[in-house]
Amino acid sequence: MNGSSEIQGIASVLADRISAAIGRGFKIPPPPTIAARIAGTSQIAFSRFRNLESKPGLSTPSTREEAFVLNIPLMPAKYAVVSIDGRRQSVVQSPGKAYLFDLTSKNEVSLDAVYDSVRFHVPQASIDDAAYERGLPRVGGLHAKSLGQDDPVLYGLALAILPVVMDPTRATAAFLEYAALAVHDHLIYTYGGLPRGIQAVGGLAPWxxxxxxxxxxxxxxxxxSIVALSQECGISASHFARAFRVSLGMTPHQWITKRRIARAKSLMSQSAATLAEISLVCGFFDQSHLGRHFLKEEGLSPALWRRRQGAR
Structure with a gap:
């Protein structure tokens, strides 16, 4: 197993564990969950946290661990009871806000709510690694101003990651890792209490x-993946992602897609291979996946582009 496959395998174990725990605790089918492992112990899990049927009783408290959950609602949801270490309150969750829960506490919610949200599971060790790689002091924990803090950034990230949670074939490892890096970067400043200063980040060296x-x-x-690319360059994943964008003006995920389109064009003009065959050779999941990206990049379908090349 190579380094990238090993990282993806560990992330898959995390995703399965989180999904099963959510299903047991909230009496729902294990929700779709994906995870990204960036470097060292840095990892995060994303789940589509959804229930469309009111139930009696309270959720089962999850196993206590040094980790945090951020719930990002996609629709309004009213919980008659939200209990944190025995302190009870009723909560109406609203889209555009983030609801932070510390998993070292005993957290329970009433199961009578109908809800749909994206759930981020972030271990403390992952936050520590994110701060260390940026040359920042250790973040002792995450703290919100209130249970339900306005956070358009996390809401936007939740909407971006949702299609991938529901269908992991819709994105590359680089996209998922870049999203995880963005979440970590946002958390250590917005909820970690560190002053947000301008970080002078240079680009990659020519080599x-x-x-x-x-x-x-x-x-x-x-x-x-970003992890594999950063290892090739001898730097951390978060440093690589930022420096790559400085040097090439786009994220690694965007660059990879651009290069895949370029290779597809070369094969379409120089070989008789079918579009389905070319899609796989270039790293797309299937012909429709190639078609979506090609249309976005070139403004026309692969088949039409190929016919025009033949006419020339």
Missing amino acids: QIRRACDFIEANLAGDP
């Missing part, structure tokens, strides 16, 4: 750009 681009070209048919 790092060359090595990263060569690695991408050699692995387009697979799923080159």
